[in-house]
Amino acid sequence: MMELFAVIGITLLAVISPGPDFAMVSRNSLLLSRRAGVLTALGIGCGCFIHIGYTILGIGLIIQQSLLLFNALKLIGAAYLLWLGWKMLRARPSALGAAAGIAPLSTWAALRTGFLTNALNPKTTVFIVSLFMQVVQPTTPLAVQLGYGLFIAAAHIGWFTLVALFFSADRVQTRLLALRHWIDRAFGAVLVGFGALLASSSLRG
Numbered sequence: 001m002m003e004l005f006a007v008i009g010i011t012l013l014a015v016i017s018p019g020p021d022f023a024m025v026s027r028n029s030l031l032l033s034r035r036a037g038v039l040t041a042l043g044i045g046c047g048c049f050i051h052i053g054y055t056i057l058g059i060g061l062i063i064q065q066s067l068l069l070f071n072a073l074k075l076i077g078a079a080y081l082l083w084l085g086w087k088m089l090r091a092r093p094s095a096l097g098a099a100a101g102i103a104p105l106s107t108w109a110a111l112r113t114g115f116l117t118n119a120l121n122p123k124t125t126v127f128i129v130s131l132f133m134q135v136v137q138p139t140t141p142l143a144v145q146l147g148y149g150l151f152i153a154a155a156h157i158g159w160f161t162l163v164a165l166f167f168s169a170d171r172v173q174t175r176l177l178a179l180r181h182w183i184d185r186a187f188g189a190v191l192v193g194f195g196a197l198l199a200s201s202s203l204r205g
């Protein structure tokens with residue numbers, strides 16, 4: 001029972017801590033639509049299954065023990081965040097005052113954005129690998145471990161759906177309508193910052 005409470009508590013704290021996932025859902029919800037934000041949140045939850053899968057299979061232990069492999073994964077994640085951030089930094093003001101200057105996302109594109117943002121996020125790698133290696137006991141049945149994985153994914157989807165609902169609210173969007181291109185640039189700067197930090201930490205390692 002203590003293991004279950006530990007998994008729930010650590011997961012909830014990890015999910016609500018700021019990171020690339022939060023920045024991406026906030027941006028898509030505020031600048032595009034509620035649908036785009038919720039789909040991004042769903043993609044993030046699906047991305048969690050990548051981390052859960054390789055951790056349960058044992059590859060997570062290899063990543064934890066191999067500094068070279070972990071740094072390579074961080075560099076890939078950093079490159080993706082830098083690319084996303086650069087695209088947002090190039091945002092231009094729209095004469096219509098809306099998101100006319102921002103290309104809409106299809107269902108697949110929104111899901112893919114959330115999925116890749118999480119799947120390439122070393123923060124999630126560290127969280128899930130550490131959780132399963134240090135909190136979940138080796139004797140815990142596989143079915144229970146899979147249940148933990150489902151809870152982790154569901155927690156991500158639930159939290160980021162709430163974030164999407166907040167930032168896509170009419171009152172929030174209306175107040176920030178004229179500043180959308182600057183908001184896009186701000187989120188771009190945040191992602192570039194995350195990417196730069198990841199790149200520098202992996203190169204130092």
